[in-house]
Amino acid sequence: MAETLVLLKHRDVPGIENIDIYEQHGGYAGLKKALAMERDAVINEIKTSGLRGRGGAGFPAWIKWSGIPKDTKKPHYVLCNADEGEPGTFKDRELMLKLPHMVIEGMIIAAYATQSAKGYIYIRGEFVESARSIRRAIDQAYKKGYLGKSICGKEGFDFDLYIHMGAGSYECGEESALMSSLMGERGQPRLKFPHAPLPIHEGVWQSPTLINNVETYAAASQILAHGGAWYATMGTENSKGTKIISVSGHVKKPGNYEVELGYPVLDMIELAGGVTGGKLKAVIPGGSSVPIIPAELCKDFKLDYDAHQVVQYSMRTMRLPVVGSGGFMVFNDKTDIVVLMRRTAEFYTHESCGKCTPCREGTRWIFKILSRITTGGGLPGDIDLLVNICDQIDGRSYCGLGDAAAWPIMGAIKHFRHEFEYWIEHKRSPVGEDCLPPAPEPLNPLLTLTPV
Numbered sequence: 001m002a003e004t005l006v007l008l009k010h011r012d013v014p015g016i017e018n019i020d021i022y023e024q025h026g027g028y029a030g031l032k033k034a035l036a037m038e039r040d041a042v043i044n045e046i047k048t049s050g051l052r053g054r055g056g057a058g059f060p061a062w063i064k065w066s067g068i069p070k071d072t073k074k075p076h077y078v079l080c081n082a083d084e085g086e087p088g089t090f091k092d093r094e095l096m097l098k099l100p101h102m103v104i105e106g107m108i109i110a111a112y113a114t115q116s117a118k119g120y121i122y123i124r125g126e127f128v129e130s131a132r133s134i135r136r137a138i139d140q141a142y143k144k145g146y147l148g149k150s151i152c153g154k155e156g157f158d159f160d161l162y163i164h165m166g167a168g169s170y171e172c173g174e175e176s177a178l179m180s181s182l183m184g185e186r187g188q189p190r191l192k193f194p195h196a197p198l199p200i201h202e203g204v205w206q207s208p209t210l211i212n213n214v215e216t217y218a219a220a221s222q223i224l225a226h227g228g229a230w231y232a233t234m235g236t237e238n239s240k241g242t243k244i245i246s247v248s249g250h251v252k253k254p255g256n257y258e259v260e261l262g263y264p265v266l267d268m269i270e271l272a273g274g275v276t277g278g279k280l281k282a283v284i285p286g287g288s289s290v291p292i293i294p295a296e297l298c299k300d301f302k303l304d305y306d307a308h309q310v311v312q313y314s315m316r317t318m319r320l321p322v323v324g325s326g327g328f329m330v331f332n333d334k335t336d337i338v339v340l341m342r343r344t345a346e347f348y349t350h351e352s353c354g355k356c357t358p359c360r361e362g363t364r365w366i367f368k369i370l371s372r373i374t375t376g377g378g379l380p381g382d383i384d385l386l387v388n389i390c391d392q393i394d395g396r397s398y399c400g401l402g403d404a405a406a407w408p409i410m411g412a413i414k415h416f417r418h419e420f421e422y423w424i425e426h427k428r429s430p431v432g433e434d435c436l437p438p439a440p441e442p443l444n445p446l447l448t449l450t451p452v
């Protein structure tokens, strides 16, 4: 099955990051159409399209857009989440770099639909080139009258767009932490609904705020250009349209691929040129937080929002997502899954913001246990201990980072328990001597390590 290019259709056109070339290829047509419509009709178009948020959770975009209050006593804000911290995901970076106007156009459409006069693109600090591309595009859009006062001559519709650079924290991609960071506060999450108002009622500066992912806005521009009904012809019943999948790992042609939602996992590997360096062992299909799928089960999975994996804690059963943010990592049979999980745990330990106990302590404990297992010091009860700790993190942490840290470990234990057992019993890697890992890098010494 080939790619279905909607957002990435013109990515290889020389100069497409410039406004003139973007316009020559249909750019800003969606905005012009939107401005000729009533605001509610724009939201209706998004509803018809079935677009779901591309940041990971797959929440229907139109519900957020229509939830912004109609009165404008308080200012309204449109935020673009361009933090893209999920390991394995690199689509937003490419969209901003090559198609910055598509993202900006989608944000202007959202601003029009939600009566917002100001917008911010919160960009991960490391994405310097992408930020430069967005900067140039914003300047061009102002010159052409797509940003600023009375956009495209539409009286009463003013929209200013700003860039805010993050400092490279995974947690600042979580929407409430992102808003705190944007306001100059520490990048930690806030209390969530139902204990606190939704961002659409009280987001940044206690004002109604729409927050969506880069790809979600880019898709909105194409939906307005070509129609919601057209977009809804692609994908599946509950997962409409296309999704950009970032393929990495042991494949011949890593990179971003745009496919219809519902694309089979095995076809995705073929599209990226097939497995290199050995046979397929497993796939992490949606970013590092998503549970791993072993090779023999890959045929059963498609990349859409209905696809789930079930993991069993001691007392609970959880259905966990498959498509996530679209970070598709392929592993050949030389991969040591326990070492892979140790590396993953190290990441989450480092990125835990420390606000809540289950995640702050639990992620460190997981990392410590996996470190001792993969350096030959594993204990017989370590696997059960890992399951127990994951059980106490998942759903009991203050924000989704805790869950994201627990899910991959649970997935790996479910499918590759024998590799954990092998490590503990034989004190070496089940995939061969040359896969023995170096000693784990020390964590930030300023962080307290509670003994496990």
Ligand SMILES: Cc1cc2nc3c(=O)[nH]c(=O)nc-3n(C[C@H](O)[C@H](O)[C@H](O)COP(=O)(O)O)c2cc1C
Binding pocket: 052, 053, 054, 055, 056, 057, 058, 059, 081, 082, 083, 084, 085, 086, 170, 171, 172, 173, 174, 175, 176, 211, 212, 213, 214, 216, 399, 400, 401, 404
């Ligand atoms: C720990 C954590 C990190 C996240 N990182 C990102 C991110 O980098 N980019 C993103 O778009 N969404 C991220 N999200 C999801 C956002 O909180 C939010 O759901 C998303 O920006 C909404 O946009 P969407 O509806 O268009 O997907 C993260 C969530 C969590 C819990």
Ligand code: SF4
Binding pocket: 171, 189, 351, 352, 353, 354, 355, 356, 357, 359, 360, 397, 398, 399, 400, 401, 402, 403
């Ligand atoms: S789960 Fe808790 S410690 Fe972890 S990032 Fe969220 S708030 Fe911070």
